[in-house]
Amino acid sequence: MAEIKVKLSYLRIAPRKTRLVADLIKNKKVDQAQSILEFTVKKASLPFLKLLNSAVANAKNNHQMDPSNLMISRVTVGEGPKLKRWMSRSRGAAYQIQKKTSHITLFLREIEEGKKIKKAKPLNKNAENKKEEKEVKSEKKKEWNFLDRKLPEEKPKGEKGLNKIFRRKSV
Numbered sequence: 001m002a003e004i005k006v007k008l009s010y011l012r013i014a015p016r017k018t019r020l021v022a023d024l025i026k027n028k029k030v031d032q033a034q035s036i037l038e039f040t041v042k043k044a045s046l047p048f049l050k051l052l053n054s055a056v057a058n059a060k061n062n063h064q065m066d067p068s069n070l071m072i073s074r075v076t077v078g079e080g081p082k083l084k085r086w087m088s089r090s091r092g093a094a095y096q097i098q099k100k101t102s103h104i105t106l107f108l109r110e111i112e113e114g115k116k117i118k119k120a121k122p123l124n125k126n127a128e129n130k131k132e133e134k135e136v137k138s139e140k141k142k143e144w145n146f147l148d149r150k151l152p153e154e155k156p157k158g159e160k161g162l163n164k165i166f167r168r169k170s171v
Helices: 015-025 030-039 045-063 125-148 160-165
Strands: 003-011 070-079 083-088 094-099 102-110
Touching: 003 045, 015 030, 015 045, 015 070, 015 102, 030 045, 030 070, 045 070, 045 102
Parallel strands: none
Antiparallel strands: 003 102, 070 102, 083 094
């Protein structure tokens, strides 16, 4: 089973922002990833969509793979070189601005028949039962705390201003 590898270098978007889009399409089927990228409101989604379409075209023409049977196996976003720029600040100082770039590598592979795509594991029944027991216990504690709670005692009304005035020690 061959893996299709495509790269996009020197994309003028910071890697941190690009990874947000990369996480959306990891381990997805190609058609599902394309629809996600079309409706994602991020600047990095358009370069990702172009890269994905290029990878699908390579798989179809060069490796005779069926585009409907492809999935994204890995997506890596690396840091590219930074463009250094300068901005003037007060008192004649110059501050450096780093315009970051990123390198994207996308890997496609065919879905093997008989194997399903891994999905998020559901919680096992024991964990659900324990969770429900904790919720019941916490509700009981809340009830008891409410019943046992005492109201603050009222202090006798005195001359409030005198206490504040005569706090200093006498000589």
